[in-house]
Amino acid sequence: MTFRQGQKVEIYRRSDDESWEDYMEEFMGMHGIITDPDTSKNDPDALIEVSLDEKGTHRLPQDCLRVIGQ
Amino acid sequence: MSPHTCSVKSLHEELREKLNTGDPAHPWCRQKASEIFDLVHDVSQGQAGGDHLDSIIELAGHLTDQGPDAKCRELGQYVTGFVNRNHEEFLSHIHTHTCPTGHCPMLTPAPCQMACPAGIDVPSYVTLVGQGKYAEAISVIRRDNPFPWVCGLICTHPCEFMCVRGRMDSPIAIMDLKGFAAEKSMSARQYVNPEPLPDNGRKVCVVGAGPGGLTAAYYLALRGYRVTVIEALPVPGGMMMVGIPRYRLPREVIDREVSMIESLGVDLRLNTRFGTDATLDSLRSEGHEAFLLAIGAHGSYKLMIPGEEEFKGVLPAVPFLRRVSLGDHRMPGRRVAVVGGGNVAMDAARTSLRLGCEEVHILYRRSHDQMPAHHEEVVEAEEEGVQFSYLTIPKEIQGENGKVTGIVCVRAELSEPDESGRRRPVPVAGSEHVIPVDAVIPAIGQEVQSQGMEGFEQVDWTRRSTIRVNTVTMQTHQEGVFAVGDAVTGPATVVEAISGGKKAASAIHRYFEGIAQPTLPSVPVRRRRLAHFEAPAALKTDLQRPQMSLLGNERRRVTFQQVRLGLDDAQAHNESKRCLRCDICIRCGRCVEICRDKMGIDALCLGYLDFDNPGPTDLRITAERCIACGACATNCPTGAMQMTDQNGYRVLSLCGTVLNRLQLEYCEICGAVLGPARYHDYIMKRVRDISPEMSNRRVCLDCARSRSGGRHAEITPPRE
């Protein structure tokens, strides 16, 4: 899956990545919008920027995200 | 929502519950308890003054010490203990009007502010722009971001993706309004620094003068620290200066904002590379006690194809753009191939065109739809004449006499989606072809250059070769050493680097003061509570996001002049009126629910309220249906929905947008205000079965009562 700017996503699981931090547990199940995907080469391993509804904007690993809606 | 509930809110609710159920019963205690309740109420509304907390504690003390019964004394002790346990949370409500849990409706920041990595109070500055108070807007922004002008031109604006107005038509031009306000106040010489705290004598060293490092320097200098910034390059600004090209971000913009930071006494040492020109020991011996690594990601990934190292004319995008920014305006070649489909590739290609290159190709392995570059960038590159070759995979760089002559590519087809849904480019057999070029610019990603950082021995690096930090505080594994920006996230954005810089500044301050570091990301702080504009629903609906004028294409191809020409005054003012003021309305949907489900009227069509399933919005329909009963306004927890009587009309407005306006009727007897006729009709329709003849009665409550009281009066002559 490559994510694109503006896509609506859900944090549907905990990431296995080392960059997952404790406070991110709270984000589980939340919805948001991809605001800055990897803009150089769609690297599935890059951390990408997601803006969560009511919870601010964060850089997250991609394995915890899935596209929802359209 | 966070599992931790707001302590202010829970005390507020507990006291309300107690008072409502008649507890405490003793009138003296009730009086004190309701005074406490009122104070807690102010705190939860963000309307508390500096002495509110002291007063609460004092009143609770009265209850404890002078309480006439045990219940009363218990309550006093309870409140005192509660407030002491949650002291910090109360203070944050009082001093910064911030509810750290986001549970107090009146203190919830708007979605745009929540989305801004730097946490800028967007609705406040947008409103100030609409009022023509540009300098004030800039000072609001600079509470959270010292680069409003830079960000007003090149920010990736996550705020606009979350903007609630975007669910109605298109988001507010949040970024453009910022650039507009910055330019206006800078040219009026009203762009000023706040007063810094007095020098506290402590020294901090920042490595790297990009947005991350300079932001930390700014907030530390304001707190009274002596900050040294060392920068390897001869110019400050980092990638803002040597990455982002001038046609998107003029140099003067960076110069002016950096000099604002320097003028706070920040010691900016250019041409000073950590690891060679300065070392940890040399800097420590100068008295620096804390360090911030903000070195960016200036290394480039290689194409890993034959010929890449061999021929002159292969230059990755980052060093190429840096060279151009530093003043070398020789073209890389007459015909250039840029490899990659990202933003940096677009910048490299468009820069090449401006240097006079005759042909500029972008070679991208996948299809147009999959290009990671932002849509706008791609369109502008296309307009300027960049040629795109999609589904094209470079195989080899060819050359003669040590110089590049061409790039061998194969065409590709997209595979069927694999398990992860990704469609891979598969080379088509026999499709090799040569694109004749004399320069190749790989633009396939950047990495952090860790060389020179060995001095920080305990700093830990991730498998992505970025510096490992706790992202709440930006602390590395080495005590007193912090890191921010691209160096920790990998290539990211200016505003994220700024956000990191601000977080690091406060963490460094806590480090010096020995205050415990936070464990949760902070909630942005609302800087103002401004009144909204009044506007009719039709205007609010009809205003459109402004189209920014662009520099003519001929000019764009040959010069580095700014492409986006900015907004004019009228555009900016109108744009600010489009804002829905989501700092006031928290989109709880109570009003809609009540009008539709309880009143059965369904006069509010506010589909934008919902993030997950936005529906249609029609602000004008309210005027057709609403009876002006006021139930929505009565139940609105924030005062966003209001019903007022103005000059003979009952007016329903949402954050200043006038949704309905009905002429009032008056009491036949005393002239007191009654509701509008439509409200009266609604009631009469409902009670028609009981008393059809009542429908013309226009009598107020008081007159109705005293009239019937009079009918019941028994005034009889005195008995004989």
Added chain:
Amino acid sequence: MSQYFLFQDQKKCIGCMACVVACKSRQKLPRGPLPSLIVTVGPKWVGHLPRTAFTFMPCFHCENPWCVAACPTGAMFQRGEDGIVTVNPDLCVGCKTCISACPWGAPQWNPETGKAVKCDYCHDRVKTGLEPACVTVCPTRCLYFDTPDRIPEIRRERYARARAQDF
């Protein structure tokens, strides 16, 4: 008509408003709402003497209440067991329809809660064997609360006369 009846012997009433205050304080109401009210009529010259009448105006708990018909939320309702008309604050949204619908202005507006309040014959007190708050505090004992059949004969007559003037 509710199964209870609150009768005021106007002859005895001195207009001290104790009932009004007791009613408010039982319902813990802020400034403004007056679920029961003493309407002062007069003074009028009766013969050669000025006379004033004090009419106690709570809610009549009508058989077929306007407010209940008007209320869109079902918050205003007539209790099945005893016919008392009262508001369920959990359902009330504060549209004030009931207030405007009542010909006698009985439902009142509580600006603090944003909901309607009214005389509910203190059914919570009555249930425990007490009298309504207004009745309890009346210093002249001019308020009587009981089932209609037990209201003394002459008072019923007087009441009937009073109601007759109304229509």
